[in-house]
Amino acid sequence: MTFSQRANVGLRKVPSWLVYLVGGAIPFWSLYLAATGGMGVEPINALERELGELAILTLVIVLAVTPFRRLTGISLVMHRRALGLLSFFYVLCHLLVWLVLDVQDLGRVWADILKRPYITIGMAAFILLLPVAATSNNWSIRKLGPVRWRRLHQLTYVISVLGVAHYVMVQKVWEAKPLAYLVIILVLLATRIELPRRLSPAEKG
Amino acid sequence: GASLLGVAGRAHAQEELEPNSLEEITSYNNFYEFGTSKTDPKKYADQLTTEPWSIEVDGLVDNPGRFSMEDILSQFDIEERIYRMRCVEAWSMVIPWNGFELADLLSVAGVQDEAKFVAFQTLMRPEEMPGQQYPILEWPYVEGLRMDEAMHPLTIMATGIYGEPMPNQNGAPIRLVVPWKYGFKGIKSIVRITALAEQPPTTWALAAPGVYGFYANVNPNVDHPNWSQATERRVGGGLFSKRRDTLMFNGYEDEVASLYEGMDLTATENI
Numbered sequence: 001m002t003f004s005q006r007a008n009v010g011l012r013k014v015p016s017w018l019v020y021l022v023g024g025a026i027p028f029w030s031l032y033l034a035a036t037g038g039m040g041v042e043p044i045n046a047l048e049r050e051l052g053e054l055a056i057l058t059l060v061i062v063l064a065v066t067p068f069r070r071l072t073g074i075s076l077v078m079h080r081r082a083l084g085l086l087s088f089f090y091v092l093c094h095l096l097v098w099l100v101l102d103v104q105d106l107g108r109v110w111a112d113i114l115k116r117p118y119i120t121i122g123m124a125a126f127i128l129l130l131p132v133a134a135t136s137n138n139w140s141i142r143k144l145g146p147v148r149w150r151r152l153h154q155l156t157y158v159i160s161v162l163g164v165a166h167y168v169m170v171q172k173v174w175e176a177k178p179l180a181y182l183v184i185i186l187v188l189l190a191t192r193i194e195l196p197r198r199l200s201p202a203e204k205g
Numbered sequence: 206g207a208s209l210l211g212v213a214g215r216a217h218a219q220e221e222l223e224p225n226s227l228e229e230i231t232s233y234n235n236f237y238e239f240g241t242s243k244t245d246p247k248k249y250a251d252q253l254t255t256e257p258w259s260i261e262v263d264g265l266v267d268n269p270g271r272f273s274m275e276d277i278l279s280q281f282d283i284e285e286r287i288y289r290m291r292c293v294e295a296w297s298m299v300i301p302w303n304g305f306e307l308a309d310l311l312s313v314a315g316v317q318d319e320a321k322f323v324a325f326q327t328l329m330r331p332e333e334m335p336g337q338q339y340p341i342l343e344w345p346y347v348e349g350l351r352m353d354e355a356m357h358p359l360t361i362m363a364t365g366i367y368g369e370p371m372p373n374q375n376g377a378p379i380r381l382v383v384p385w386k387y388g389f390k391g392i393k394s395i396v397r398i399t400a401l402a403e404q405p406p407t408t409w410a411l412a413a414p415g416v417y418g419f420y421a422n423v424n425p426n427v428d429h430p431n432w433s434q435a436t437e438r439r440v441g442g443g444l445f446s447k448r449r450d451t452l453m454f455n456g457y458e459d460e461v462a463s464l465y466e467g468m469d470l471t472a473t474e475n476i
Contacts, residue, residue: 034444035443035444040232040233040243040244041228041229041232041233041440041441042233042243042296042438042440042441043443043444044438044444044446045243045296047444101444101445104447104448105448108433111433112432112433115428116430116431116432117430118431119431169431170431171241172241172294172412172413173237173241173341173342173412174341175241175341176339
């Protein structure tokens with residue numbers, strides 16, 4: 001067996017529930033740290049950033065599944081749904097921390113959504129995530145049919161660009177880490193572009 | 206004599222002047238010379254050598270020259286000033302600074318009549334300040350004040366906190382503190398002070414004109430494009446700390462509002 005075959009056998013042995021359990025526990029662990037002084041003297045901002053970064057990191061892994069398989073033969077595809085739903089969960093936690101702990105005022109939350117471009121963009125990404133997360137199940141694939149379902153889930157591309165734009169824009173300066181995420185996401189999206197295939201001499205006839 | 210001004214302010218602001226702990230003051234800092242994260246300065250600022258240190262005083266002054274830290278500490282009366290510190294990012298602290306009035310230093314230097322502004326410059330030493338190796342801002346960090354702001358008795362050169370020498374991450378060994386302005390005006394680790402006839406460039410106004418201005422007075426009525434400045438969060442309140450209202454001129458309105466009479470403080474050129 002080649003290395004990638006062995007890796008695939010190993011990966012398939014990891015049960016989905018374990019991915020959900022470990023991934024789902026991370027925000028609770030962060031919340032515990034933030035509440036007990038493990039995230040520094042200003043834990044609200046630290047927690048908010050941590051959850052946002054976790055969401056974008058998970059989204060990058062989701063986008064990398066296909067190019068990574070093409071490149072290495074190692075497939076994470078059986079865990080892609082779990083990773084996608086976890087990313088949605090992290091975004092939801094990030095949003096709740098912003099709303100409940102940070103801004104603390106629904107009127108101001110609404111004003112910020114309308115007034116601050118980076119928040120408008122982040123909120124647009126969240127709203128687009130809703131139908132994608134809601135249809136991340138076998139029943140929806142059957143109901144929608146694979147073509148429509150796949151088209152709907154290509155919203156992930158738009159969501160990732162909006163999400164990383166939100167991340168870049170929230171900084172006061174052009175910071176290296178968000179810009180690196182932006183480049184990685186653009187490269188991962190570029191691998192989806194189907195270049196027009198040059199006809200071989202035989203095909204030209 | 207002027208020390209009372211340090212704790213003055215509006216009556217309702219007085220009771221909030223319970224200082225943050227030294228741990229809080231030294232763990233959550235913006236000092237981009239050591240990295241852009243709030244925790245980077247504490248992690249990396251110990252690389253900075255602060256001895257020997259001197260400040261070059263030049264420009265439109267009668268007595269240009271170098272002030273060593275020893276000269277400064279022996280020449281000026283170091284007193285405690287408990288000030289609110291409001292960051293442009295909408296968080297705040299209360300800090301018990303030790304320092305002396307900038308006006309004292311400027312009068313020793315002998316500021317000439319044509320001098321209308323004062324410019325300040327931070328040390329440029331990329332090998333000890335790793336943030337300066339990246340073009341996130343134009344280095345070295347520069348700041349400025351109008352002469353009347355610089356001469357105001359609330360404006361101090363701080364040399365310590367809680368009676369200890371200034372911690373490196375807070376701008377050792379000597380920094381500016383202007384309590385009615387956003388924290389970024391309080392330029393750290395100063396090596397040069399220049400009296401000028403014209404308004405000097407300032408680092409954040411160069412980085413994002415229209416977002417950060419020369420004046421940078423704390424003003425709850427003028428928002429940052431990315432967030433409201435109407436409220437702030439006091440560092441150290443924990444995960445469930447409530448926001449509090451931001452005060453005009455950070456609570457020092459009675460002392461400094463007269464400096465800006467007739468200026469529209471919401472106009473972009475005056476932010």
